[in-house]
Amino acid sequence: MKTALTGIKPTGTPHIGNYLGAIKPALELSKSCETRYFIADYHALNTCKDAEELRSMTLEIAAAWLACGLDPEKSLIYRQSSIPQTFELATILMAFTPKGLMNRAHAYKAMLQSNHEANRDPDDGVNMGLFTYPILMAADILLFDPDLVPVGSDQFQHVEMAVDIAQSFNYVYQTEGLKLPKALAHEGAETVVGLDGRKMSKSYGNVIPLFAGSKQLRKTIMKIVTNSQGIEEPKNPDECNIFALYKNFATEEQIEALKVRYLAGGMGWGHAKQELFERMDEVLTPFRERYNELMANQDYIHQILREGSEKAIPLAEKKIKELRRIIGID
Numbered sequence: 001m002k003t004a005l006t007g008i009k010p011t012g013t014p015h016i017g018n019y020l021g022a023i024k025p026a027l028e029l030s031k032s033c034e035t036r037y038f039i040a041d042y043h044a045l046n047t048c049k050d051a052e053e054l055r056s057m058t059l060e061i062a063a064a065w066l067a068c069g070l071d072p073e074k075s076l077i078y079r080q081s082s083i084p085q086t087f088e089l090a091t092i093l094m095a096f097t098p099k100g101l102m103n104r105a106h107a108y109k110a111m112l113q114s115n116h117e118a119n120r121d122p123d124d125g126v127n128m129g130l131f132t133y134p135i136l137m138a139a140d141i142l143l144f145d146p147d148l149v150p151v152g153s154d155q156f157q158h159v160e161m162a163v164d165i166a167q168s169f170n171y172v173y174q175t176e177g178l179k180l181p182k183a184l185a186h187e188g189a190e191t192v193v194g195l196d197g198r199k200m201s202k203s204y205g206n207v208i209p210l211f212a213g214s215k216q217l218r219k220t221i222m223k224i225v226t227n228s229q230g231i232e233e234p235k236n237p238d239e240c241n242i243f244a245l246y247k248n249f250a251t252e253e254q255i256e257a258l259k260v261r262y263l264a265g266g267m268g269w270g271h272a273k274q275e276l277f278e279r280m281d282e283v284l285t286p287f288r289e290r291y292n293e294l295m296a297n298q299d300y301i302h303q304i305l306r307e308g309s310e311k312a313i314p315l316a317e318k319k320i321k322e323l324r325r326i327i328g329i330d
């Protein structure tokens with residue numbers, strides 16, 4: 001059985017775009033792979049310097065994944081910060097990472113670019129955690145020998161950098177000490193549209209929260225932007241944000257049936273939104289209930305994370321020992 005590993009950035013309560021684009025496809029993998037998920041809390045430190053916020057975002061994201069179906073009996077879930085070997089491996093990998101490789105990382109280049117545009121010093125706001133981000137990410141991955149790393153397309157380059165770094169380590173010592181992983185694209189992840197038709201993203205303020213109560217969910221769905229076609233006019237389902245979302249929550253038959261109503265005319269946007277709300281509410285209600293239950297019992301979340309790290313640490317320890325032997329620090 002192949003193993004898959006992915007890191008989850010603590011971002012607070014997730015929205016429908018996070019669910020459809022990342023959580024759902026990553027959890028789907030647990031049917032065919034041995035899966036390991038971890039919360040990348042030290043990655044979050046690069047941007048979040050508020051202890052209370054970091055603490056609560058970490059808990060919320062763990063609760064979110066558990067509520068959406070992550071089964072801790074079948075998959076590993078742990079906090080990055082609980083695995084000290086990650087940071088030792090990151091130190092090892094530093095010695096095999098050319099600075100030029102880091103210069104080419106998209107996230108860093110984007111910072112340089114925005115500084116340039118704002119007439120600021122190129123290094124403004126760039127801390128070393130941000131600059132060396134791909135090295136820590138490589139350590140997260142290479143420590144556990146996964147075959148697959150499911151990520152959004154924005155993380156592809158980082159996974160490729162992990163492969164580059166592993167290859168140069170293996171070449172230097174003429175070993176296969178580090179396994180070369182493969183990035184796996186989340187299909188359709190880029191196409192989840194928000195309320196205004198742009199990609200659903202917190203920074204656009206166009207999200208539908210994943211765990212909103214039914215009332216708030218309905219209110220949010222009613223804000224989806226549509227064109228000005230009247231009730232009687234036939235409507236094109238393929239150019240409609242409501243329909244695009246509906247497809248993710250309805251069965252084939254339901255999708256077909258709604259399509260027929262679109263094309264026939266006589267159905268207003270309010271009706272379509274009501275249909276979408278009913279489907280989404282049906283699918284999301286169990287998630288929401290589970291999430292609220294978990295958040296009301298945070299000791300349990302901590303316990304799951306602790307048990308996960310207790311299982312992950314021996315694997316990490318074995319790997320780091322092997323690597324120490326290879327490099328002569330044993």
Ligand code: TRP
Binds near residue numbers: 005006137150155
């Ligand atoms: N950088 C990833 C993100 O922003 C999170 C992450 C950290 C990750 N370490 C990882 C993903 C290792 C995959 C593997 O989403």
